[in-house]
Amino acid sequence: MDKQTVTIYDVAREAAVSMATVSRVVNGNPNVKPATRQKVLDVIDQLDYRPNAVARGLASKKTTTIGVIIPDLTNSYFSELARGIDDVAMMYKYNIILTSSDENHDKEMQVIDNLSAKQVDGIIFMGNQITDELRTAFDRTHAPIVLAGSVDPKHQVPTVNIDYVAAVTEAVSNLINRGNKRIAFVTGSMDESINRDYRLKGYKQALSEARIGFDDGLVFQTDYSYKAGYKLAKALQDVKATAAFVGDDELAAGVLNGLTDAGIRVPEDFEVITSNDTRFTEMTRPRMSSITQPLYDIGAVSMRLLTKLMNNESINEQTVVLPYGLKKRTSTK
Amino acid sequence: MDKQTVTIYDVAREAAVSMATVSRVVNGNPNVKPATRQKVLDVIDQLDYRPNAVARGLASKKTTTIGVIIPDLTNSYFSELARGIDDVAMMYKYNIILTSSDENHDKEMQVIDNLSAKQVDGIIFMGNQITDELRTAFDRTHAPIVLAGSVDPKHQVPTVNIDYVAAVTEAVSNLINRGNKRIAFVTGSMDESINRDYRLKGYKQALSEARIGFDDGLVFQTDYSYKAGYKLAKALQDVKATAAFVGDDELAAGVLNGLTDAGIRVPEDFEVITSNDTRFTEMTRPRMSSITQPLYDIGAVSMRLLTKLMNNESINEQTVVLPYGLKKRTSTK
DNA sequence: ATGAAAGCGCTAACAA
DNA sequence: TTGTTAGCGCTTTCAT
Numbered sequence: 001m002d003k004q005t006v007t008i009y010d011v012a013r014e015a016a017v018s019m020a021t022v023s024r025v026v027n028g029n030p031n032v033k034p035a036t037r038q039k040v041l042d043v044i045d046q047l048d049y050r051p052n053a054v055a056r057g058l059a060s061k062k063t064t065t066i067g068v069i070i071p072d073l074t075n076s077y078f079s080e081l082a083r084g085i086d087d088v089a090m091m092y093k094y095n096i097i098l099t100s101s102d103e104n105h106d107k108e109m110q111v112i113d114n115l116s117a118k119q120v121d122g123i124i125f126m127g128n129q130i131t132d133e134l135r136t137a138f139d140r141t142h143a144p145i146v147l148a149g150s151v152d153p154k155h156q157v158p159t160v161n162i163d164y165v166a167a168v169t170e171a172v173s174n175l176i177n178r179g180n181k182r183i184a185f186v187t188g189s190m191d192e193s194i195n196r197d198y199r200l201k202g203y204k205q206a207l208s209e210a211r212i213g214f215d216d217g218l219v220f221q222t223d224y225s226y227k228a229g230y231k232l233a234k235a236l237q238d239v240k241a242t243a244a245f246v247g248d249d250e251l252a253a254g255v256l257n258g259l260t261d262a263g264i265r266v267p268e269d270f271e272v273i274t275s276n277d278t279r280f281t282e283m284t285r286p287r288m289s290s291i292t293q294p295l296y297d298i299g300a301v302s303m304r305l306l307t308k309l310m311n312n313e314s315i316n317e318q319t320v321v322l323p324y325g326l327k328k329r330t331s332t333k
Numbered sequence: 334m335d336k337q338t339v340t341i342y343d344v345a346r347e348a349a350v351s352m353a354t355v356s357r358v359v360n361g362n363p364n365v366k367p368a369t370r371q372k373v374l375d376v377i378d379q380l381d382y383r384p385n386a387v388a389r390g391l392a393s394k395k396t397t398t399i400g401v402i403i404p405d406l407t408n409s410y411f412s413e414l415a416r417g418i419d420d421v422a423m424m425y426k427y428n429i430i431l432t433s434s435d436e437n438h439d440k441e442m443q444v445i446d447n448l449s450a451k452q453v454d455g456i457i458f459m460g461n462q463i464t465d466e467l468r469t470a471f472d473r474t475h476a477p478i479v480l481a482g483s484v485d486p487k488h489q490v491p492t493v494n495i496d497y498v499a500a501v502t503e504a505v506s507n508l509i510n511r512g513n514k515r516i517a518f519v520t521g522s523m524d525e526s527i528n529r530d531y532r533l534k535g536y537k538q539a540l541s542e543a544r545i546g547f548d549d550g551l552v553f554q555t556d557y558s559y560k561a562g563y564k565l566a567k568a569l570q571d572v573k574a575t576a577a578f579v580g581d582d583e584l585a586a587g588v589l590n591g592l593t594d595a596g597i598r599v600p601e602d603f604e605v606i607t608s609n610d611t612r613f614t615e616m617t618r619p620r621m622s623s624i625t626q627p628l629y630d631i632g633a634v635s636m637r638l639l640t641k642l643m644n645n646e647s648i649n650e651q652t653v654v655l656p657y658g659l660k661k662r663t664s665t666k
Numbered sequence: 667a668t669g670a671a672a673g674c675g676c677t678a679a680c681a682a
Numbered sequence: 683t684t685g686t687t688a689g690c691g692c693t694t695t696c697a698t
């Protein structure tokens with residue numbers, strides 16, 4: 001039933017050489033006489049031989065496959081990172097097993113074991129709650145791991161990201177400088193350390209630098225979704241906020257449109273600044289001011305770092321922090 | 334250096350049974366005495382044994398991995414499909430090797446061979462130019478293939494999609510019914526058969542039903558990008574169009590905003606209708622009217638169909654056509 | 667420069 | 683119900 005598959009053995013026989021020699025030419029080993037190489041190449045061509053990567057993986061203990069764990073494929077922030085990862089993975093001839101975790105801890109655990117069973121050579125993990133359990137899972141995996149666009153408060157796992165604290169501080173200070181005193185802090189769950197330990201810290205820092213008291217009531221935890229943001233309009237008015245820092249662009253788009261649809265003028269009556277500078281920022285009206293970050297590069301650099309780890313190359317820095325910026329568009333004055 | 338790996342052999346030895354028995358319990362084969370099973374399970378637990386999927390793949394000729402070829406990860410249309418694929422793949426215990434093709438034919442070819450070499454059990458292909466070369470590549474692959482949200486004019490490859498001709502006809506008729514006579518047709522390259530053979534056909538059909546002549550000048554081929562759409566504003570005015578059918582939501586968002594920024598009121602002076610009903614449609618102002626399609630389901634059903642193909646189950650229909658609809662929002666009158 | 671042969675870790679007949 | 687034994691297709695010493 002199977003399309004008859006031609007193996008290295010067939011090639012060896014036809015070319016009247018040993019399997020070892022065929023293997024050598026396939027793998028570009030220089031220790032082959034040019035004439036032999038050519039003969040083998042011809043037979044390969046003629047037989048349309050294609051090496052079986054699974055067999056190769058078993059024998060060599062390298063699969064040239066890496067695992068990528070992504071919380072949500074449809075979130076631009078992550079898919080932009082993924083594009084960076086994908087590009088350099090391809091450059092280095094790695095395939096990607098892409099698995100969604102849905103930001104679900106059990107699934108993350110399961111997925112790691114699963115990737116491990118598939119003998120991936122490395123793993124790129126996106127997700128913002130590096131629990132101890134997760135660390136354990138990381139540890140018992142033979143494959144090196146790097147965190148992309150995520151954060152490890154304990155600085156144990158190699159990571160590529162930006163300085164979230166500084167970025168948020170700057171964004172919020174920017175809002176403060178224009179006279180805003182009641183600035184809402186809108187983002188995902190505080191269970192995520194990127195929110196709890198980084199963004200919130202930046203927010204508080206900006207407040208304290210301006211000697212503005214912190215008000216719990218201005219902190220909104222919600223889903224990273226347009227809808228969730230849209231629904232926040234009323235609450236935002238109720239707490240008399242005049243501006244908001246938002247941790248996700250789709251969420252911010254929801255906030256923006258919710259406000260607008262409720263008759264609040266942005267930016268005249270309410271300023272909005274968001275975090276990820278994805279394509280959404282250009283699509284809304286007004287267009288959203290944002291922290292800018294090199295999304296593609298974060299992915300690309302993560303993957304590059306992973307290749308080094310997989311080759312046991314020496315690493316200068318476990319954590320690489322890429323530059324961020326601030327882009328003023330029209331959702332702020 | 335390697336974390337010492339425990340194999341099925343170790344388990345067999347410790348449990349004082351044969352490898353075959355261990356293999357049986359790992360694979361849930363019922364032909365094992367409960368007591369034996371328990372003993373083996375205990376040892377597995379104690380040794381923390383994890384089956385090597387690569388070895389398994391080599392021996393069984395099944396990798397429980399499928400390949401997914403996607404033109405652009407960051408395009409919502411495709412990432413929504415991917416989510417559907419991913420969910421049911423996970424449900425059926427398949428992993429996904431995700432590869433971007435960048436709508437590049439050579440890359441598509443290469444990627445198929447690559448997936449083939451990795452012995453994937455099946456492939457889901459998204460892309461809209463099924464060339465003969467591609468068909469050849471499909472054929473020489475041992476794995477079954479299904480097209481998701483794409484189109485095979487020759488109806489040779491199993492496919493899940495909607496009736497694009499009917500959907501576009503309806504959308505354009507809708508525009509016509511409101512008095513529009515000069516309706517622009519804005520979409521990607523006419524090299525893609527979904528544009529050339531399906532969407533355009535629907536467009537022409539709607540025109541002809543209304544006895545409106547076809548005008549070449551109203552057809553715009555461009556990238557599927559916001560920017561490309563944004564730049565079209567002037568050209569759209571130059572040809573005196575009063576409405577546009579657009580084949581992609583980001584592209585449509587660009588058209589919409591470009592028009593608005595050029596001082597044209599949508600929908601009063603110009604109506605826009607788009608094709609994919611992704612989340613972008615809700616984010617723009619005005620919100621975009623659109624053809625609706627069950628994006629997630631297209632992905633999910635594709636994957637389900639693929640599982641059947643992989644199990645050699647009999648298939649009722651090679652091509653499954655899911656229902657579409659029309660959603661009026663505020664970019665049309 | 668080339669070949670022989672022993673695995674890699676597992677599944678799947680086939681026997682018992 | 684359980685064990686024995688070939689492989690699966692390739693890489694990789696170790697000889698030559």
